[in-house]
Amino acid sequence: MSAATTNAAEKALVSLSLKDVHKSFGRTEIINGVSLDIADGERHAVIGPNGAGKSTLFNLVSGRFPVSSGRIELRGEDITNLEPHVINRKGLSRSFQITNIFPRMTVYENVRCAVLWSLGYKYSFWHRVGGLRDAAQRTEEIVELIGMQERRERLAGVLTYAEQRALEIGVTIATGADVILLDEPTAGMSHSETDEAVELIRKVTAGKTLIMVEHDMGVVFNLADRISVLVYGEVIATGTPAQIRGNKAVQEAYLGTEQD
Amino acid sequence: MTPVFHKTRLIFWSVVAIFFVMLPFGFSGGFALSMLSQMGIAIIFALSYNMLLGQTGLLSFGHAVYFGLGAFMTAHVINWVGEDRIWWPITFMPLVGGLTGMLFGLVLGFVTTRRAGTPFAMISLGIAEMVAASALMFTTFFGGEGGIATDRTAGGTMFGISYGPQIQVFYLIAGWCLVGMIGMFAVTQTPLGRMANAVRDNPERAKFVGYNPTRVRWLMMTLAGFFAGMAGALATINYEIVTAETLGLVASGNVVLMAFIGGIGHFWGPIVGAVFVTWLQSALSTYTQAWLLYFGLLFLIIILFSPGGMANLVTLHKPAWHARLMKRLLPSYALAAATGALMLTGFVAVIELLYSHGGSGDMVSLFGLRVDAGSAVTWVAAVGLFVVGIVLFRWALKYVRRAWEEITPQLQSSGVV
Ligand SMILES: Nc1ncnc2c1ncn2[C@@H]1O[C@H](COP(=O)(O)OP(=O)(O)O)[C@@H](O)[C@H]1O
Ligand SMILES: [Mg+2]
Numbered sequence: 001m002s003a004a005t006t007n008a009a010e011k012a013l014v015s016l017s018l019k020d021v022h023k024s025f026g027r028t029e030i031i032n033g034v035s036l037d038i039a040d041g042e043r044h045a046v047i048g049p050n051g052a053g054k055s056t057l058f059n060l061v062s063g064r065f066p067v068s069s070g071r072i073e074l075r076g077e078d079i080t081n082l083e084p085h086v087i088n089r090k091g092l093s094r095s096f097q098i099t100n101i102f103p104r105m106t107v108y109e110n111v112r113c114a115v116l117w118s119l120g121y122k123y124s125f126w127h128r129v130g131g132l133r134d135a136a137q138r139t140e141e142i143v144e145l146i147g148m149q150e151r152r153e154r155l156a157g158v159l160t161y162a163e164q165r166a167l168e169i170g171v172t173i174a175t176g177a178d179v180i181l182l183d184e185p186t187a188g189m190s191h192s193e194t195d196e197a198v199e200l201i202r203k204v205t206a207g208k209t210l211i212m213v214e215h216d217m218g219v220v221f222n223l224a225d226r227i228s229v230l231v232y233g234e235v236i237a238t239g240t241p242a243q244i245r246g247n248k249a250v251q252e253a254y255l256g257t258e259q260d
Numbered sequence: 261m262t263p264v265f266h267k268t269r270l271i272f273w274s275v276v277a278i279f280f281v282m283l284p285f286g287f288s289g290g291f292a293l294s295m296l297s298q299m300g301i302a303i304i305f306a307l308s309y310n311m312l313l314g315q316t317g318l319l320s321f322g323h324a325v326y327f328g329l330g331a332f333m334t335a336h337v338i339n340w341v342g343e344d345r346i347w348w349p350i351t352f353m354p355l356v357g358g359l360t361g362m363l364f365g366l367v368l369g370f371v372t373t374r375r376a377g378t379p380f381a382m383i384s385l386g387i388a389e390m391v392a393a394s395a396l397m398f399t400t401f402f403g404g405e406g407g408i409a410t411d412r413t414a415g416g417t418m419f420g421i422s423y424g425p426q427i428q429v430f431y432l433i434a435g436w437c438l439v440g441m442i443g444m445f446a447v448t449q450t451p452l453g454r455m456a457n458a459v460r461d462n463p464e465r466a467k468f469v470g471y472n473p474t475r476v477r478w479l480m481m482t483l484a485g486f487f488a489g490m491a492g493a494l495a496t497i498n499y500e501i502v503t504a505e506t507l508g509l510v511a512s513g514n515v516v517l518m519a520f521i522g523g524i525g526h527f528w529g530p531i532v533g534a535v536f537v538t539w540l541q542s543a544l545s546t547y548t549q550a551w552l553l554y555f556g557l558l559f560l561i562i563i564l565f566s567p568g569g570m571a572n573l574v575t576l577h578k579p580a581w582h583a584r585l586m587k588r589l590l591p592s593y594a595l596a597a598a599t600g601a602l603m604l605t606g607f608v609a610v611i612e613l614l615y616s617h618g619g620s621g622d623m624v625s626l627f628g629l630r631v632d633a634g635s636a637v638t639w640v641a642a643v644g645l646f647v648v649g650i651v652l653f654r655w656a657l658k659y660v661r662r663a664w665e666e667i668t669p670q671l672q673s674s675g676v677v
Contacts, residue, residue, distance in 0.1 A: 062468065084467040094468060102461040105454075113458045116451045117470030123479055125452040132451075175469050 021070030032233035048230035093177035103157030114174035300433035306530035308487035314524035317460030322388025328507020330357030330489025342414030361489020369481030395504035407503030523569025603649025609642035
């Protein structure tokens with residue numbers, strides 16, 4: 001009895017769990033047996049060289065690609081190989097490394113589209129979208145959170161790169177999910193833009209579970225509670241920033257000798 | 261803010277309604293009335309098509325299927341009413357067509373909307389072929405070559421309305437056209453309508469905000485089927501006959517042209533396209549044998565020079581209008597219009613001469629002039645006019661470009677762009 005209770009309690013604390021996940025494209029194995037538990041409310045960074053399989057891992061977790069084998073659980077529930085929209089409705093939302101928004105819609109509409117499902121409007125063609133108080137309020141909140149009130153009527157396709165990246169994050173969190181996956185949110189940004197983005201990420205993911213792929217070590221060590229290092233489709237180390245910094249294998253495989 | 265919005269919409273639709281009521285007073289006469297009736301049907305059909313193309317990003321080559329099936333079903337139901345087998349007022353026949361179109365949208369859409377892009381276009385074409393072929397096979401329902409004839413007065417007279425006179429049919433069409441316009445506009449303002457736009461823009465991303473793009477497309481297809489079928493029912497009432505052509509590929513192609521010519525990026529675009537194309541088809545065809553050629557050419561010109569269609573021309577000039585800079589563009593436009601007219605006159609003259617077989621002494625009527633199509637002088641004059649027109653028009657276009665270049669900085673600084 002008591003063993004089972006402890007087990008359940010432990011499970012509840014794990015937001016996302018990967019169990020021996022494999023993925024091959026044709027003959028090439030890209031993800032090579034990844035197991036990972038991410039705790040509720042944790043900020044977890046995934047780092048690793050280009051082509052290590054970080055984005056692929058996100059694609060598996062979010063349902064974009066089916067896994068070759070293994071199991072993925074969201075709060076203890078099996079979500080392996082479910083459709084992306086089903087996974088999203090269960091409370092997992094992701095952003096993309098290459099900006100992926102609705103270019104011919106305004107900033108406001110982009111965010112509102114992401115808000116609708118979680119508020120229960122589904123495929124309704126009997127509600128007037130402009131009259132939905134709760135949707136409007138949530139959308140306003142998020143537009144403000146990503147600092148785009150002044151840009152709200154702009155078409156997403158004509159925004160600057162940094163603005164599009166902010167909108168990408170806005171759309172991701174607008175779905176109301178409490179497990180957030182961000183794929184290189186600061187890639188291609190200047191120093192000051194990166195600082196702003198980090199603040200934004202900190203703000204919008206407060207109280208949520210965050211898993212992010214990030215190349216900027218400054219951002220990683222600043223933001224993450226724990227870090228996993230992915231090399232050739234395998235997690236070679238997982239630990240706190242201090243543990244990762246001190247890890248020999250990681251230094252050899254990835255961080256090299258240069259550190260900030 | 262919301263109530264004000266409501267009020268302006270209400271006023272707007274009332275104005276449209278009054279406009280519809282007034283139309284026959286401005287354009288009386290059998291020809292005008294039957295053209296207006298056709299326009300009303302075309303408007304509903306083109307708008308329903310744009311629910312797929314403009315709003316959901318689905319390029320369908322088989323939309324007449326839903327129009328046609330709605331039309332056939334309506335013909336049968338009217339005949340049943342005539343035989344006293346069932347009771348249903350003619351006024352509400354568009355619901356019969358609508359439900360038929362919707363049912364087929366639901367069934368066929370389940371197959372077609374699995375894919376978007378080119379596969380969808382091809383599947384829609386395949387289904388259109390299939391349905392058109394069945395129309396010739398299942399003669400009980402489709403009536404074979406002769407189609408299904410019907411009598412729109414079968415419902416008898418109710419409140420003095422028998423639907424015998426065309427004016428009554430016109431008002432029936434106008435009424436349902438208004439209902440269709442309001443209904444389809446309303447759909448754009450709903451969660452489904454907005455998600456259709458999202459799916460059009462980026463189906464993959466739509467999945468990651470909780471929406472199944474296939475489901476969104478399918479629902480839009482079902483709704484579009486409803487309005488297409490509604491238009492089909494009105495066509496049955498208007499013509500009192502439905503043939504297999506109604507659901508054929510030519511009819512499907514026609515609505516594609518209407519939508520593109522009017523502009524698919526704007527809700528109102530297809531309305532403009534439907535009115536304009538219907539007018540061209542009935543007016544132009546009475547003047548010239550070559551009308552299809554002009555029609556094709558017009559389509560080309562629009563796709564090349566204003567890919568957003570006629571509606572886009574309005575959108576394009578909005579910033580200049582708001583910045584009160586239109587007067588800077590108008591002189592160059594006037595020049596382009598004058599030289600363009602010259603070029604067009606020459607072009608039309610050449611085409612009409614070509615169509616006249618050109619035997620000596622063969623008199624052709626050109627712009628009210630009787631000219632000899634066999635005489636070299638006529639040909640030289642026509643070709644000359646065309647060539648000079650081209651040269652002058654291109655020269656005028658330079659001024660148009662320059663005028664735009666001149667106002668662009670001011671547009672940018674005034675912040676409207
Ligand atoms: N859809 C795909 N088909 C085939 N190979 C792929 C696909 N997606 C990714 N890959 C390959 O998987 C490897 C890992 O890619 P990715 O996950 O994007 O790396 P990272 O995000 O770590 O830079 C790369 O070699 C890439 O070419
Ligand atoms: Mg990547």
